[in-house]
Amino acid sequence: MGMFYPTVLNAQNTQLVKDEKVDSMAIYLTIGRSDFPPTERLGALIKGLQYAEKIKVDTAKSKAFSKLSYAIYQYGDSILFRQTNRTAIALSKQVKDSIALAEAYWDLGAFYHRISVRDSAYYAYSQAQQLYEAKNNPSLSGRLLLYMANQQEVVKDYLGSEANAILAIQRLKPLHNFKQLSACYNLLGVITKDLGDYDKAIEYYNEASFYAKKLDANGSLLLSIKNNVGVVYQRKKDFASAIDNFEAILSADSIKIKEAKLYSIALNNLAFSKIQLKDTFGVKNLIQESIRIKDSLGLESSTATCYMSLAEYYWLKNDTVASISTASKSRTIALESSNNEQLLETLEFLTKIDTKNASKHAVTYYTLNHRLQNEERQTRNKFARIRFETDEFIAENEVLSEEKELLSRQNQIWAAVVAGLFFLVIAVYIIVNQRSKNQKLVFQQQQQANNQEIFNLMLAQKQKVDEVKRMEQKRISEELHDGILGKMLGARMVLTGLNKKADTGAIQERSGAIVALKNIESELRSISHELSHTAYQKTNNFGTSIEALLDSAKDKPMNTIFNYNEDKDWDGLLGDIKINVYRIIQENFQNAIKHSGCSNFFVNFEMDFDVFLVTIGDDGKGFVFDKERKGIGIRNIKSRVKKMNGTWTIDTSPNRGTVMKLTIPAQFSTIPNNDVLENNELGIN
Numbered sequence: 001m002g003m004f005y006p007t008v009l010n011a012q013n014t015q016l017v018k019d020e021k022v023d024s025m026a027i028y029l030t031i032g033r034s035d036f037p038p039t040e041r042l043g044a045l046i047k048g049l050q051y052a053e054k055i056k057v058d059t060a061k062s063k064a065f066s067k068l069s070y071a072i073y074q075y076g077d078s079i080l081f082r083q084t085n086r087t088a089i090a091l092s093k094q095v096k097d098s099i100a101l102a103e104a105y106w107d108l109g110a111f112y113h114r115i116s117v118r119d120s121a122y123y124a125y126s127q128a129q130q131l132y133e134a135k136n137n138p139s140l141s142g143r144l145l146l147y148m149a150n151q152q153e154v155v156k157d158y159l160g161s162e163a164n165a166i167l168a169i170q171r172l173k174p175l176h177n178f179k180q181l182s183a184c185y186n187l188l189g190v191i192t193k194d195l196g197d198y199d200k201a202i203e204y205y206n207e208a209s210f211y212a213k214k215l216d217a218n219g220s221l222l223l224s225i226k227n228n229v230g231v232v233y234q235r236k237k238d239f240a241s242a243i244d245n246f247e248a249i250l251s252a253d254s255i256k257i258k259e260a261k262l263y264s265i266a267l268n269n270l271a272f273s274k275i276q277l278k279d280t281f282g283v284k285n286l287i288q289e290s291i292r293i294k295d296s297l298g299l300e301s302s303t304a305t306c307y308m309s310l311a312e313y314y315w316l317k318n319d320t321v322a323s324i325s326t327a328s329k330s331r332t333i334a335l336e337s338s339n340n341e342q343l344l345e346t347l348e349f350l351t352k353i354d355t356k357n358a359s360k361h362a363v364t365y366y367t368l369n370h371r372l373q374n375e376e377r378q379t380r381n382k383f384a385r386i387r388f389e390t391d392e393f394i395a396e397n398e399v400l401s402e403e404k405e406l407l408s409r410q411n412q413i414w415a416a417v418v419a420g421l422f423f424l425v426i427a428v429y430i431i432v433n434q435r436s437k438n439q440k441l442v443f444q445q446q447q448q449a450n451n452q453e454i455f456n457l458m459l460a461q462k463q464k465v466d467e468v469k470r471m472e473q474k475r476i477s478e479e480l481h482d483g484i485l486g487k488m489l490g491a492r493m494v495l496t497g498l499n500k501k502a503d504t505g506a507i508q509e510r511s512g513a514i515v516a517l518k519n520i521e522s523e524l525r526s527i528s529h530e531l532s533h534t535a536y537q538k539t540n541n542f543g544t545s546i547e548a549l550l551d552s553a554k555d556k557p558m559n560t561i562f563n564y565n566e567d568k569d570w571d572g573l574l575g576d577i578k579i580n581v582y583r584i585i586q587e588n589f590q591n592a593i594k595h596s597g598c599s600n601f602f603v604n605f606e607m608d609f610d611v612f613l614v615t616i617g618d619d620g621k622g623f624v625f626d627k628e629r630k631g632i633g634i635r636n637i638k639s640r641v642k643k644m645n646g647t648w649t650i651d652t653s654p655n656r657g658t659v660m661k662l663t664i665p666a667q668f669s670t671i672p673n674n675d676v677l678e679n680n681e682l683g684i685n
Contacts, residue, residue: 025067025068029048029068032068033074051064065084070103072085081111082111085107089104098135101131102135109122143168158191161187168180189201189205201232208225209225247270264294280316283313301338304330307329327353331346334346340372344368541571558592560600560603572669574669577664580643581644584616588658596657597620597621602617616662645664
């Protein structure tokens with residue numbers, strides 16, 4: 001179990017370790033944790049490791065490495081910490097020192113938290129928590145449950161985070177641990193805010209404030225909670241209440257000096273709230289002051305939020321160019337600092353104001369959103385596996401413990417009878433419930449089929465009406481050209497012949513009649529041209545129908561986007577493709593309005609050679625998509641795509657929006673365009 005240590009001892013601490021009177025772990029740890037120069041601190045810690053290596057493998061050696069692990073973690077040498085911590089864990093397991101082992105895992109969790117490796121931090125904290133729980137130490141067990149919940153909240157594992165925060169409160173409340181209790185309720189406020197339950201979030205923040213006041217009535221912890229309450233009021237669109245909270249923070253005694261970071265955050269939050277109320281007085285100065293403080297503190301990632309507020313300020317002032325430029329700067333800072341949440345918000349804003357590049361911003365937004373969803377989903381799955389393995393381990397221990405107990409035969413029989421009755425009741429309930437669901441499903445399917453038949457009849461009727469109109473226009477054109485025009489031409493020729501007579505008066509009258517006939521002929525020819533053109537004029541009914549569908553949501557708080565190339569012959573697609581695509585878009589659109597609570601809904605048409613690509617999406621609540629159990633709407637979409645010989649995918653999860661993609665073979669109507677041929681036959685140029 002030997003380790004390699006670099007030589008970093010200088011003359012001063014070399015002399016120190018030669019002095020046998022101070023040759024102990026205590027002095028090495030004291031120097032390692034002191035404000036001495038880094039080289040002296042590191043030298044003392046390395047000497048402590050060398051000293052600890054010589055201790056006989058027992059509890060004393062285990063505790064020595066556990067303390068050194070924490071000291072080196074504080075010093076910040078990652079490689080040396082991992083070596084020391086690994087040894088501390090191995091020694092603690094070897095001598096079965098559960099307290100030292102718990103401390104080592106705690107150090108490891110803190111290390112992974114520092115470098116933002118959430119799943120590893122969660123695992124290490126959970127190992128330490130189990131050990132303290134087994135030792136009946138509710139104070140440390142509760143603190144570690146809180147740390148575990150914090151890791152889960154970062155990756156949007158809200159249910160797991162909430163469960164662990166509540167478990168932490170159960171352990172900490174009897175101990176009157178006000179600081180940790182305030183942190184637990186504050187975390188619950190953050191979770192419920194992100195889930196959209198704003199009233200519940202304010203209740204939790206009030207609980208957090210209650211315990212924070214017991215520590216310090218005007219402390220920074222209480223002011224931080226007040227800022228969180230202000231953010232909740234922003235989400236509720238109650239910007240007046242939000243402003244009250246932020247102004248209370250900014251007016252706190254010496255807040256700018258004592259808590260510069262919180263002060264800069266409150267400045268920007270106040271500015272943002274005023275912008276939402278269209279109050280621009282002094283707003284620009286607030287934002288610029290926030291940016292200046294954050295720059296001085298090295299909070300580069302946080303400045304992206306300030307520039308976003310400044311972009312909204314310019315937008316409110318109708319300075320579109322400045323708004324787009326400032327929002328682009330916010331996007332650049334967010335991208336460089338990996339502030340993905342701010343990056344998504346900025347892209348959404350640019351989609352609204354930068355109409356020239358709206359489609360590009362929208363694609364970038366949904367691509368990033370999709371990637372982040374996958375990463376968060378993978379991390380949540382890791383947390384779930386860790387919880388499952390932990391529960392499985394606990395369950396195995398419980399089984400071993402239960403096997404030691406003798407159960408009477410009578411109790412087993414009664415348990416079997418009760419279980420049998422229970423399952424019988426469950427079976428009856430499932431059968432009755434399933435029968436009811438089947439009846440409801442049959443009704444819905446019949447209703448859907450009737451709706452489809454009505455739509456098809458309406459479409460067929462419209463096509464027949466249009467066809468009759470075109471045929472009638474063509475008939476009138478032919479009648480005018482071949483009938484009336486021909487007769488008038490004959491009359492003109494007769495009059496031309498009569499005009500050769502010598503009677504001067506007759507010649508003049510006939511000349512006037514000929515001129516009038518020529519005018520009539522010219523007018524009829526013009527009418528014939530216009531009617532013939534109208535009969536064969538092409539209209540794009542498909543694109544217009546989609547736009548009309550999306551325009552029906554104008555009275556809803558939703559922004560709709562329809563991207564397509566107007567040069568493409570979308571109306572030339574086969575009728576079955578247009579009908580089915582329209583219905584699929586309609587189904588998604590209705591779901592977005594009823595269930596998603598989204599701010600944006602978009603439809604994108606693309607034609608890639610002989611493939612018709614349709615993308616439909618929103619940024620709403622999303623849902624858990626289970627391929628084994630789908631609703632009637634999903635089944636209908638699947639059936640329609642199959643009819644078109646296409647494929648489809650859906651990407652969705654709770655709170656991360658929904659994107660559906662259709663890939664359909666493009667098939668067009670084979671009716672030829674005979675405009676030129678028929679015009680030539682009619683003699684029209």
